[in-house]
Amino acid sequence: MGLSWQQGPLSAGAIGHFLTPEPLPERLLFAERLRRRMRVKFNGAWIADSENVILLHEPGRYPVAYFPREDIDEQSLIPSSKVTHHKDLGDTAWYAVHAGERTTERAAWEFAALPGYAADLQGRIAFAWRAMDAFYEEDERILGHAADPYHRIDIRNTSRTLEVRLGDTLIARSEHPLVLFESGFAPRWYVPRADIDQTQLHPVDGQTFCPYKGLCNYYDIGDARHAAWSYTNAYQEVDRISDLVSFEADKVEVSLDGTRLHLEPGQSVVPHGVDRGLDIDEVKAH
Template sequence: MTTIPAARDVRTTPEGILWAPSERWVRGRTGEITVVDSTNPVLVWEPGVPVPLYAFPRGDVREDLLRPAKNPRTGTHTGSRIFYDIELDGVLLENAAWTFPVDDLAGHIAFEWFRRAGRGLEHWYEEEDEIFIHPRDPYKRVDAIPSSRHVRIEIDGTLVADTHRPVLLFETGLPIRYYMPREDVRLELFQPSDLSTGCPYKGTATYWAWRGDGDEPADLVWSYPEPLPAVAPVKDLLAFYNEAVDITVDGERLDRPVTPFTSKRPGRA
């Protein structure tokens, strides 16, 4: 379900796409080649997609690098009208750009971000700040606040963490995440994972998997060794997926929430 931003400048198309003009200076590039450079991007929220993407006026795009897609994708990006491959130094980035079949976005081109889709442009910048995975949603907040609540974490009845000094991370659209000092977590019950994920709000996370029995999802626990400045208080702390463990806060057992992480292997926290 798409999160609907509550702002006067957000428009809705008959196809269910939400979009809003952005005043940020945005560039996308691979290697030393800048493919798009715009101070007039628009943010686009597709139906059923919880995070936004950017689309850009054609005049801000290096259209000389675009080629009609050899094998255009189907069933993606809200009935995309035209897909493009991007040719950079003889390398073809397939289906890396497309247009939307909606009047409001006529004359705009959207792009895949490599770190989100595994294809597309490698580096993206808002002003001089490099952004990873997808654009930051201006209608979303992420706050990391130290607390003295008593938080206990159990997995299949086994106490795995107990702290009176958590950092609570409040992120629009997600349950509270309880970040805990390592010395308050029985980390010997977990094993390091090779999973690493990026978040445009928090940084790059590393993960641990449960060593015990049961059908718990892999990569239940994560940490941000070098978080972005906005969430600096969570540095090196550990958090658990509320969707897969039992959390008790000040003596009250929390219900397990239903989120995009409930029914699939966790991929981003």
Template sequence: MSQTDRQWPLQDGGYAAISPKSIRVQIAGVTVAESKQVLVVAEARKLPVYYFPRSDVRTDILIASTDREQHGDKGEATFFSLQIDGRTVERAAWAYADPQGEGSFLKGYISFVWKQIEVWHEDEERIAAHPHNPYLRFKAVPSTSHIQVYIGGELVANSRRPVIVSEAGLPDRYYLPKEDVRMDLLEPSDSASRCQYKGSAAYWSAQIGGKTYSDVVWSYPEALPEVHEISGLLCFYNEIVDALYIDGEQWSPVAKDNSVNA
């Protein structure tokens, strides 16, 4: 692959791309990194990760630690702390001194642990949830498929009017009307999350047979305009429920990891 390309595929079905935007990270008002040549690495079944060219990072405030971690087939990552105005932010960044295999293009790049950075910007837009994937294939499609969800031996959802949300590299998700869900078996959770593509999510846990299935259901009460079809609908975590049937055929789990690297 050539890094003069704007985008190239990864063997796992994901993508690496040069962001079309300027990306900036700040802590305590100090710009730690800013670049118009950030790599967006979107591995299959993972959220995208920004990698900054070392030349666009304030390396004078990075302090290498003894913290090391093996990251799949990319090799060993070294973690760094940030020291800003007498303040130390531990485990704030990482880099591969000698990235291996397909990840060899990451040599000379530094990434930041999302939750350790106070402010992220794409151009002048502040982002809060995770990096955008500029090449994401994403769609929400109303369907007449018959969806049945079982938890703890109970049929908790039975719908023929789902909205199917497909994202590149992730399992399809089935969003169902509340009228087709046993809401009497669900309790609102204090958990919340935000997706850059869909909006802010609320969660429910299921109480069945004396057992609690935590955060097994989520919903976007006011989904973003691009996926307005799922506003107010409920989605079950396929990998947690006992069984999910699609037109009578049981859904097969797909190994996945939605966490940002590190």
């Protein structure tokens, strides 16, 4: 999502291209100041607190926050003998993170032999997101990954007619669906439940989590598994889609003004796990 994830301009599956006389390298990394105060909590203690975070956008990855060493509690970092190699940024030294009675191995890292062009990351440490208790901007918990300033969601009304069928069965017909435009994704169409034959929706166990929209529930339709989904309690920022239903165009027939929609290449979503210690009530209240 955003700059380097899904089909963003720095991702491997970008849908656009840069208008340059010479081809760009296959991989472009982008680093910038976050310009937000960011904090890290581990075992109930604040181990990092900085207004000088660098955000690294790397193709195919969520953005990662790098903290200057002087803004980290040095006692929380225990050097490890583990060294790995990053294809663009060289040797990577790993640390265990310690606070109180708790220690987690390979929970932080630092680039130990950066090339000159990547000097912005010199002397900076990144923390493994799910190994920490939580990340915060000011006093608000940030979920999923460091906030991507290039990620955007717009929701629009439309008077176009959306129909959903499975074989000869009409599942839904709406003349006022909502369309959600999200960075790096094709448009997603959401239908009010009043326009759906809800006897055709069969809830399935399990939820996924989106850092921008909340917890997602899924439905089977006939033999089509996970053919529809709904954010029944979407975050306030995207509340307009709360409890509406969207349908997978590769699993059921979805038509817009009579033209069948198809799943676009590169649109398969890798489910995002829920952060450590994050319960359902906290996600709903976010």
